[in-house]
Amino acid sequence: MAAETPAKTSREAAAETSAGTSAARAASALAGLAEERVDHRFKGLPPDAAGLTVGELAAQRRNLFTDGFTTPVLALSAERLEHNLALMEAYAARHGLAFAPHGKTSMAPRLFHRQIEHGAWGITLAVPHQVRVAREFGIRRIFLANELVDAAALRWLAEELDQDPEFRFICYVDSVRGVELMDAALRAAGARRPVDVVVELAAGEGARTGARTEADCAAVADAVAAAATLRLVGVAGYEGEVPDATPERVAAWLRRLTALAADFDAAGRFPAKGPDGLDEIVVSAGGSAWFDAVADAFAALPPLSLPALKLLRSGAYVSHDDGHYRHLTPFNRVPEEGALHPAFRLWAQVVSRPSPEQAFINAGKRDAAYDLDLPEAQAVRRDGVERVAEGVEVHALSDQHGWLRTASGADLQVGDWVGLGLSHPCTAFDKWQLIPLVEADGTVTDYIRTYF
Numbered sequence: 001m002a003a004e005t006p007a008k009t010s011r012e013a014a015a016e017t018s019a020g021t022s023a024a025r026a027a028s029a030l031a032g033l034a035e036e037r038v039d040h041r042f043k044g045l046p047p048d049a050a051g052l053t054v055g056e057l058a059a060q061r062r063n064l065f066t067d068g069f070t071t072p073v074l075a076l077s078a079e080r081l082e083h084n085l086a087l088m089e090a091y092a093a094r095h096g097l098a099f100a101p102h103g104k105t106s107m108a109p110r111l112f113h114r115q116i117e118h119g120a121w122g123i124t125l126a127v128p129h130q131v132r133v134a135r136e137f138g139i140r141r142i143f144l145a146n147e148l149v150d151a152a153a154l155r156w157l158a159e160e161l162d163q164d165p166e167f168r169f170i171c172y173v174d175s176v177r178g179v180e181l182m183d184a185a186l187r188a189a190g191a192r193r194p195v196d197v198v199v200e201l202a203a204g205e206g207a208r209t210g211a212r213t214e215a216d217c218a219a220v221a222d223a224v225a226a227a228a229t230l231r232l233v234g235v236a237g238y239e240g241e242v243p244d245a246t247p248e249r250v251a252a253w254l255r256r257l258t259a260l261a262a263d264f265d266a267a268g269r270f271p272a273k274g275p276d277g278l279d280e281i282v283v284s285a286g287g288s289a290w291f292d293a294v295a296d297a298f299a300a301l302p303p304l305s306l307p308a309l310k311l312l313r314s315g316a317y318v319s320h321d322d323g324h325y326r327h328l329t330p331f332n333r334v335p336e337e338g339a340l341h342p343a344f345r346l347w348a349q350v351v352s353r354p355s356p357e358q359a360f361i362n363a364g365k366r367d368a369a370y371d372l373d374l375p376e377a378q379a380v381r382r383d384g385v386e387r388v389a390e391g392v393e394v395h396a397l398s399d400q401h402g403w404l405r406t407a408s409g410a411d412l413q414v415g416d417w418v419g420l421g422l423s424h425p426c427t428a429f430d431k432w433q434l435i436p437l438v439e440a441d442g443t444v445t446d447y448i449r450t451y452f
Contacts, residue, residue: 086118104130108451194230194231258301286313346419376422430450
């Protein structure tokens with residue numbers, strides 16, 4: 001006689017019901033992206049599209065240049081986006097890395113799901129609001145690359161973890177005081193599942209967050225062990241904060257990080273047995289400038305008592321850029337691994353040409369990233385013909401104007417469209433709530449909604 005399946009406990013049944021409810025909520029939220037109405041909130045979209053749903057407008061497959069879009073308008077290349085997603089998927093797989101790209105870059109749930117479809121373990125985020133957005137759209141694994149001591153956010157997190165047994169959440173801790181605040185807030189919230197934490201090792205004196213020394217890290221780990229509401233699952237940090245970073249200094253810090261994981265493991269700090277036992281030990285690092293060094297360091301990680309989840313968190317790759325990351329990308333050092341392609345282009349229009357040496361476009365600080373590099377004039381369109389923007393340079397931005405310096409004889413007229421390359425994806429995405437996804441011939445196939 002076949003063994004009877006044990007009856008589910010009321011708590012297990014309730015958890016399954018809650019997980020199903022969460023999945024249904026996420027599916028509804030994703031479907032709702034196409035149902036949102038186009039209106040005055042969204043810059044650059046055709047005025048005659050007002051009242052259509054986003055899905056209806058996408059189905060029309062309008063042309064960015066000839067079908068009513070207004071300037072300035074930010075375009076995301078469909079082909080280059082797909083290339084970048086596939087490239088980093090292949091890179092992570094080739095180097096044995098799990099990948100949790102930093103979602104703060106785009107804050108675009110549709111892109112989160114595209115990244116997961118391309119092999120991402122989950123999504124990294126920075127603040128509680130971003131976690132709430134990701135959860136609303138069904139992201140099941142979230143790495144919060146930050147400390148979390150806000151009592152209201154922890155109360156929400158405890159409820160979210162209790163309601164969905166498949167939700168995996170990990171965050172930084174870097175101080176005994178922070179652990180105490182987390183523990184108090186979670187106990188007050190009646191949390192039933194412990195919150196997984198990793199001790200953050202600072203990248204050096206004068207760097208950003210993180211415990212400064214290995215002794216400080218051990219003290220934080222001891223505090224976690226004493227808090228029933230928390231569970232230590234690994235170590236992490238951000239090599240991009242290494243002071244005066246060079247390959248040698250970054251590699252040295254990464255060796256400290258992997259040694260810390262090994263030392264914690266040898267000391268029995270990671271619970272391998274009991275109700276809170278681990279299946280794996282998390283070791284995480286990796287911004288967008290040094291992920292090759294992270295891959296090398298994680299490949300040299302000594303054997304641990306449990307499998308290691310080697311978690312890379314680079315996020316800027318999704319759109320790449322035409323300035324900061326074009327120069328810093330590790331693919332410049334390892335060209336045999338491939339190359340990322342800049343996927344953004346901001347189109348603006350020449351509205352004034354007061355002198356042969358000067359012109360003004362109708363895009364400025366409200367539209368373009370400018371915190372690291374000014375936009376780069378790349379293309380000019382006139383009467384349906386696109387050409388290289390020769391002799392045209394952006395040398396300043398006002399709130400709503402771009403200042404162009406034009407060389408003698410530069411062919412630029414009022415009414416021309418100027419295509420701009422942008423630097424620093426994080427401050428390009430955050431200025432646009434609905435971004436056309438555009439094929440090479442200008443056909444708009446979809447729209448990317450952001451939540452900043």
